[in-house]
Amino acid sequence: MAQCLISFGSNLGDRDSVIAQAASMVASSSMLSSFATSRLFETPPIGGPEGQEPFLNAVAACETTHSAIEILAFLQSVETELGRQRRKRWDARSIDLDVVLHGALVGGGAALVVPHPRYTARQFVLQPACDVAGHYRDPRFGWTLTQLSKHLSSGNASLALVGADAATRAWLCERLKEDHGIRVFAETIEATKMPLSIDDALTGRWKAEHRDAPVKNPAQPIDVDIDETWVSAYVPELPVEITPESTLANNLPRLIARMQRITAETCWPAPHRIWPANSQWPEYRLEVDDLNWAVTELASALDSMRCPVHPVTKDGNWWR
Secondary structure, X not given: OEEXXXXXXXXXXXXXXXXXXXXXXXXXXXXOEEEEEOOOEEEOOOOOOOOOOOEEEEEEEEEEOOOHHHHHHHHHHHHHHOOOOOOOOOOOOOOEEEEEEEOOOOEEOOOOEEOOOOHHHOHHHHHHHHHHOOOOEOOOOOOEXXXXXXXXXXXXXXXXXXXXXXXXXXXXXXXXXXXXXOEEEOOEEOHHHOOOOHHHHHHOOOOHHHHHOOEEOOOOOOOOOOOOOEEEOOOOXXXXXXXXXXXXXXXXXXXXXXXXXXXXXXOOOOHHHHOOOOOOOOEEEEEEOOHHHHHHHHHHHHHHHOOOOEEOOOOOOOOO
């Protein structure tokens, strides 16, 4: 029997009715037991096309003997029955159901990866989860969902980039700075080792040895004001002992954004590459096949950390 966390969201059409129908259909499934729902929350849309309505969000905690992929297939059948149309990423949707956690499972395939790769930045998932599943632990780094939500709420909204290569991380930081006004902390890389452009970096149109350019002063200190959003192209020194008190400083990233450049052939790599076994700091997973999309995704992650989440019901009985 595995503990399972399911997220609910709707911002299109009759939101209250559709999300209540979804919860009722999921609760009635014989695949799930000990079904409990959070309060219903309203949150602003993050990312995606302009002009969207606010979302209604909730989560359900339950137990199951079924696999994560079986649960996902069931949730998608509910979405289809309720009129979900999959058009473009971050678009408005009548109903959105996701498997966020499934016991101690880490990994998956092209159709599903659990834990959800980007839920760690999403207060619109974490705060509802604290109603019914605050004691659930992320199997990768051991933090409870309550600890993770409080961690995002303390310190500055911030990300430390790892993975990909130095040129990609530098380019992403510059775009976040230019397009979104985000404070960035870059690695100091020898200019002669940098490609002429990001296109050169991504297509390999420069000498292969330049991809792993030596880095000077990778531990540039993070010096920020209170509430200043920031991104670093490297991971600053983290506390030796991870405790709730040791994670509060503004110069520590709320999340490590672990990135990997992918192609259609390398999408969703093996679980040990998705989440290193020795991770003790919460991470946000991002597979990058389009750099312009990655800039938007990282900016949205920062917004999600501070997104206002307002309860609109007193308890979890909104769907009954």
